[in-house]
Amino acid sequence: MVVLAKGELAQISLPAAHPPVADVPTVDLSAPAGPEREAAARALVAACEENGFFRVTGHGVPAQLARAAEAAAAAFFAWPQEEKEEAAPAVGYGSKRIGVSGDLGWIEYLLLGVTPAGGAVPVTFASSSTLPCAAAAAVGSSTSSTPAGPLRGLLEEYTVAVRRMASAVLELMAEGLGLSGGGALARLVTREDSDCMLRVNHYPPRPAAEGGGGAPSLTGFGEHTDPQIISVLRSNGTSGLEIALRGGEWAAVPPDVDAFFVNVGDTLQVLTNGRFRSVRHRVVVNSERSRVSMIFFGGPPLGERLAPLPELLGDGGRSRYREFTWAEFKNSGYKTRLAEDRLSPFEN
Numbered sequence: 001m002v003v004l005a006k007g008e009l010a011q012i013s014l015p016a017a018h019p020p021v022a023d024v025p026t027v028d029l030s031a032p033a034g035p036e037r038e039a040a041a042r043a044l045v046a047a048c049e050e051n052g053f054f055r056v057t058g059h060g061v062p063a064q065l066a067r068a069a070e071a072a073a074a075a076f077f078a079w080p081q082e083e084k085e086e087a088a089p090a091v092g093y094g095s096k097r098i099g100v101s102g103d104l105g106w107i108e109y110l111l112l113g114v115t116p117a118g119g120a121v122p123v124t125f126a127s128s129s130t131l132p133c134a135a136a137a138a139v140g141s142s143t144s145s146t147p148a149g150p151l152r153g154l155l156e157e158y159t160v161a162v163r164r165m166a167s168a169v170l171e172l173m174a175e176g177l178g179l180s181g182g183g184a185l186a187r188l189v190t191r192e193d194s195d196c197m198l199r200v201n202h203y204p205p206r207p208a209a210e211g212g213g214g215a216p217s218l219t220g221f222g223e224h225t226d227p228q229i230i231s232v233l234r235s236n237g238t239s240g241l242e243i244a245l246r247g248g249e250w251a252a253v254p255p256d257v258d259a260f261f262v263n264v265g266d267t268l269q270v271l272t273n274g275r276f277r278s279v280r281h282r283v284v285v286n287s288e289r290s291r292v293s294m295i296f297f298g299g300p301p302l303g304e305r306l307a308p309l310p311e312l313l314g315d316g317g318r319s320r321y322r323e324f325t326w327a328e329f330k331n332s333g334y335k336t337r338l339a340e341d342r343l344s345p346f347e348n
């Protein structure tokens, strides 16, 4: 349950708006080598340049696994509030507060740091630092006997499959960009020390309006860009996700339970020297049905130096961003409000 005080509810209320439906390009990851794969790579690059957002089919993630992970998370969110709070350190549970800078939403969530070997560690915010840190020692592992154990196990299994897909997306992207380094881009999210996260968001149904009449829309997850390289999202059949198109206008993303959606993140915008667009997006809650989404955030190792890839600069091309490490970017970005532009401090 998300409990908001009156002032908080007013803060996240939105004027009812029905943006047009986004025309989301589709990339088939299973396209066979040859002209079909080349076409898929071209479609992927075009989508990243246009809006920084596309749908993936032929992704290889078993539907049954995605459904089981989502159902286990939904069952957890249905627990009594006190029990969820009790389990919070073991599963990274949070509600209504997003980050540490005062952002609120009609949301509850699980946030886990995830490793390629399948480990998942709840993300907490240390009081001494704004960098999220692992709380593993305090909570045990997914095999522990906490009631959240089976949920953790399913989320871990799901993350292994989605990371594999994220890596395949980045390999296809490298082909489309004509990068010579083989799987270098993909390795940024598959290394042992890659800094990746899994987030499961639950947006309860929009509350009924007091005294009848039309209920207002609410901010579920306020507008923002994702800081990582790519984010890979799956949701249940409830709408709510919106993306900002090139011109700044909002467009609604129709849910698709069989596909995944990929966001270009801030780091990929940097690596491509601004050729790919880190997509601004948000979740608006205006449904009588709850929305559950699971998002894998593919981030590089903390010490990784990030700068536009030389091959994408061209001869004498100007680098739009100075070099920085992922730890530096995260430290700076995690102090910001959700809607802020986190890249401007790193522009040349």
Ligand SMILES: C=C1C[C@]23C[C@@]1(O)CC[C@H]2[C@@]12CC[C@H](O)[C@@](C)(C(=O)O1)[C@H]2[C@@H]3C(=O)O
Pocket (backbone or CB within 6 Å): 098, 099, 100, 101, 103, 111, 197, 199, 224, 225, 226, 227, 228, 297, 333, 334, 335, 336, 337, 338
């Ligand atoms: C307000 C914030 C929440 C966030 C960290 C930040 O300071 C700015 C980026 C936010 C975001 C968006 C994408 C992911 O959901 C997330 C986990 C991330 O890496 O950056 C969240 C952060 C969060 O919820 O802690």
Ligand SMILES: O=C(O)CCC(=O)C(=O)O
Pocket (backbone or CB within 6 Å): 199, 201, 221, 226, 233, 235, 241, 281, 282, 283, 293, 295
């Ligand atoms: O829940 C969603 O559908 C999107 C949430 C999101 O953008 C995020 O968690 O960064």
Ligand SMILES: [Fe+2]
Pocket (backbone or CB within 6 Å): 224, 225, 226, 231, 281
């Ligand atoms: Fe996001």
